[in-house]
Amino acid sequence: MPAPRDQREPLNRERVLRAGVELADERGLERLSMRELGRVLGVEAMSLYHHVANKDDLLDGMVDLVIGEIDAPAADADWKDAMRRRANSARAAFARHPWAVRLVDTRASVGPARLRYFEAMIASLRRAGFSPGLTVDALSTLDGFVYGFGLHRLHVAEADLPDDVAMAEALAQWLPTAEYPYLNELIVDHVLPGGYDETASFSFGLDLILDGLEARLADTEA
DSSP states (O other), X not given: OOOOXXXXXXXXXXXXXXXXXXXXXXXXXXXXXXXXXXXXXXXXXXXXGGTOSSHHHHHHHHHHHHHTTSOOOOTTSOHHHHHHXXXXXXXXXXXXXXXXXXXXXXXXXXXXXXXXXHHHHHHHHHHTTOOHHHHHXXXXXXXXXXXXXXXXXXXXXXXXXXXXXXXXXXXXXXXXXXXXXXXXXXXXXXXXXXXXXXXXXXXXXXXXXXHHXXXXXXXXXX
16 A cells, blocks of 8 residues: 655645555555545545546546556557557556556546557557558557457456466366367367466467558558
């Protein structure tokens, strides 16, 4: 839990937002309240409203901080390399802040970090020759994939499930092999030897998307 601050230290918006991020990281978004955040910062909850308008403003600012951690495409980067780096960076950010994946596309207010992030991604694709329509489709597909992985991780963590090997071992003990031969094959030959490799699976899916977008771009240029 974030340590209570020295009460003589002046509060500002960034300190409030960062404390909110730390609290949500540790306890989950459902435990975040203005009263608890004030307690962590060593102030009355009402003092927070000098720096954030309300809880919605707090959440908007927290999401903007998380988005600021993601590597946005550089102006001179190859679009495919930039999108791969951006996707991997976003996945890492959502692993650090699992709660954020639920909010990133649902907040009505867009902060400066998100605006810079969106502009950099759009610019990267448009400079590469993507039409406005294809740019929208590309970003929608990429974000759906990245956010889907983040949500899956969050749901598994919230369910407090055993690891993949333990689940596979339990399933293999009672699974009728003759009735489910392909499922049994997958468990015995793929999961039990080393477990599910989330990073490899993410890279596989990301490469499929990027290769497909590259082919679609080539078709539009032909």
